[in-house]
Amino acid sequence: MQLRDTVTTALRAVRGNGPRSLLTMLGIIIGVGAVVLMTSVGESMQSVILGQISALGPKTIAMWPGKNGPEQGAATLNPDFDSFTLSDVEALRRLQTISNVAPIIFVQGKTTYGTEQTDTRVVGTTPDYFLNQVVDVAEGRLHDGQDELEGRAVAVLGPDTAKDLFFNQSPLGKRIEIGNKKYTVIGVLESVGSQFFQNMDERIVIPFETAHIVAQRSYVDMITAMSTGDTADAVADIQFLLRRRHNIIPPETGSETDNDDFLVRTAEQAQEILGTVSVSLTAFITMIATISLLVGGIGIMNIMLVAVTERTREIGLRKALGARRNDILLQFLIEAVILTVLGGLIGLLLGVSLNAIIVGIARKFLDRYIFALNPIAMVAALIMAAGTGLIFGIYPARKAAELNPIEALRYE
Amino acid sequence: MPKKESSSLIEVKNLYKSYFNEMIETPVLFDINLKINAGEFVAIMGPSGSGKSTLMHILGFLDVPTKGHYHFKGESTEEKQEDELALIRSSSVSFVFQSFNLLPRTSVIDNVLLPLLYHSATRPADRRARAMKAIKAVGLTDRATYLSNQLSGGQQQRVAIARSLVTEPEVIFADEPTGNLDSASGKHVMEILQNLHKEGHTIILVTHEKATAEHAERIIQIMDGHIVSDRKEFSRRIASQIKEFK
Known part of the structure; x- marks a missing residue:
């Protein structure tokens, strides 16, 4: 069987099971949608903040009276401080x-x-x-x-x-x-x-x-x-x-700034903090993506196993008509991949649309907020979705390919 | 692989088949010897459990014998791997099943061209024309775009026959093709099979009904895994046809 025919066959099966296919894809849709949305929002925020920093100029330094928190970023400000x-x-x-x-x-x-x-x-x-x-x-x-x-x-x-x-x-x-x-x-x-x-x-x-x-x-x-x-x-x-x-002696242990009664911040520092934030944001999004694609993948595997059982006779027939093991394997594997890739594309669309809505709302409060997308994250999410289909589709597809044609034809 | 010259399309020698269920051997076929020539219309007849279906599955390359020799087109098939058997199924044999086994919610033409997807000799561009030719042969041209489940049982079986013709195989196996049909539809299906035979197709019919078997020109009777009789049925078949004409 030619690949084109295999894809057509798999597509027909996905379309034939319309509502169920959509429900099956839901996990992937939500997963990819969440990743696209979050990375887009992250991208928008980053450009807003970067825009602010560059507006300030990298050499601008600001000082406030106040005390450093345990972390550099979280400072306690006291407006009445008279230091x-x-x-x-x-x-x-x-x-x-x-x-x-x-x-x-x-x-x-x-x-x-x-x-x-x-x-x-x-x-x-x-x-x-x-x-x-x-x-x-x-x-x-x-x-x-x-x-x-x-x-x-x-x-x-x-x-x-x-x-x-x-x-x-x-x-x-x-x-x-x-x-x-x-x-x-x-x-x-x-x-x-x-x-x-x-x-x-x-x-x-x-x-x-x-x-x-x-x-x-x-x-x-x-x-x-x-x-x-x-x-x-x-x-x-x-x-x-x-x-x-101010007669301040830095402590021997802990941060040098722990005893200070003032804060010094630069645009460069803000940029660094932003970098740290975006690294942890990326880790967080990757985790969410992995979990949701895992859950989505299990859903795909589940429904593909059901499909193999439901279509046992069809598999028997195809084998009787001359389908080889690999023809059947590929047909079900491609079906799983189509489900995840289609789910990924729908998720992508959903993520971008939700992002557009969020941008619309955010602009009311933050006029420098811009519509931004993270193309790398979008492509990565799609590739991961396709990979999920491959990984979780292989077991049901193997099960289908290994069916005995006679028993499959007799299956009620 | 030893090649043996033979005029027979199918030649079976000392063939045995057993099923194994948790190490318990259940013998199904014993010492089957059989020759079928190209162009024959053979009925394999026997009660259920006699082993006739198992024999058909082996002859149709859906199953392999436990012991013995099977030469197809003069070539030994014993050493063939799963994919080689699949290749033979896609090009040389085809099946008509009792329960039609059409793809549901799929058009007649798509059902008929399904075997061509696995038939590498047919170019994709030629598929529809070949499928339409096969549909025409069973008289369903005007139903080509109908979905399989919109057809009557008899029509569905005719679609199945068209599907079995489309790759122009050497042998068509028909497993109780009238078993799920009313008598009028059954008669129509048998007429089509007879016409195909007249056009030169080799047909192997598996049935437990004597009346159905009598459409064939040769009846092989199987009982408890043994061939108990193998006789030509020219006179009776012709007699029954003459009766029909009257």
Whole structure:
């Protein structure tokens, strides 16, 4: 029997058993669908996060007061922490390995314009902040050294905040109220989307000096900077400096950062963490795929054994008509492979469709979320599905091939 | 492999067959000696359990003898492997079964061309034409696209006969071909077999009914695994045909 005929015969059997074939494939469909969906979501998330990191620039360094958790990634943040003083900022500015040191004070209070009101974050920081964030104005101007020097009441708005407060009119020159103080809008930032799940288009930036006067405190909530050379060297310098200034002695056992009262993070680190996450995600998906394909494969074997029993007479007839052992073996093996490959293709389609739905929903919350697929995972899942058919189809197919034609023909 | 020149299509010498069930031997055929020439219409007749079906299975290469010699077309078949036997089944012999054994939910033409899938001598492009020719020979041309289960029993058996013709085999084995049919359909099927015989086909009919066996020109009677008689039945068959014409 020619391979083409064997495939046609097997296809006909799969089609002839329509609903049952579909149910048989269900395990494979779900398995492959889950793999495709999860890898696609993983791919989307990765590109979102990578997009954020690259928007920040690989040399950007951020520092917060706070304590390291047992793991580098899981840090406990305490917004009331007052470990970063203005003299710390001055000391950091003297480091050779970093530049653009931009202290940040988050100003409390609602922002109003006429009857419009918003809870948007108000960031009091120096003009260097814009360099570290890689963001420029879409209209108007950023605040500058002169604004800082004089502690002027001026504000730069994120584009979403500008829209919230002013709809379609230009906010430039308008007076908004933050807390109980009036500020003149001097610029609107260009849209940069979300960074680390915060909508960066929703913010109000005022000069650091102004915020310092309003908040009436000598500690800062956060500091951003940029490394001038090697980022790791810059981080080491920052840690050394801050530990000395805060009288911190690193513990003899455990992590060097365990006693720190501050956190230093770089975009490079985030990228590394992302790499670790994607490795464990891959391991997790592989495990799910293996389990579901195993379960699916057992289902295929089960139904193929039933099919061999049901079609005993057909097998006897084919043998009487001159089918060789291998003709029968191949027919049932190919039938099993068709079931798994077809199941794999349906699963693929299902995974891609569900992914499209998820993308649609996610875009409502995360405008930088994009539709992405992982083609390697898709091909691998299909190959694994076909392999499952081969492995779990061989036993029923052998059983069919070994049937005695006379007994098979008499089977009732 | 020793080759023996012979004019007989089928030549069986001192053939024995036993079944073994957990080391217990159940002998079925004893010292069978038989010659069948090309073009003959032979009935193997005997009650159930006589061994007639076993003999047919051995002659049709579905089973192998325990002992003895079987020459087919002058060639010894004793040493043949499973796949070689399959090759003979695909090209030289064919079967018509009591219960038709058509593929369900499959069209007449697909049923008829099924043997050609295993018949390497037929090119795929020629299959449909050959199948239609065989369907025409049993008078079912207008039913070619029907599904097998849409046909009456008699029609299904005619499809089975068409299927047995399609590879143009040397021998057609018919195992109780009328056993599941009403008498009118049975008569029709036997007429077709007789016509095929007249066209030169070799037909070996297995039956327990004397009336069916009498359609053949030679009746071999089997009882308890032995051939008890082997006689030509020209006169009776012709007499019965003359009766039909009246």
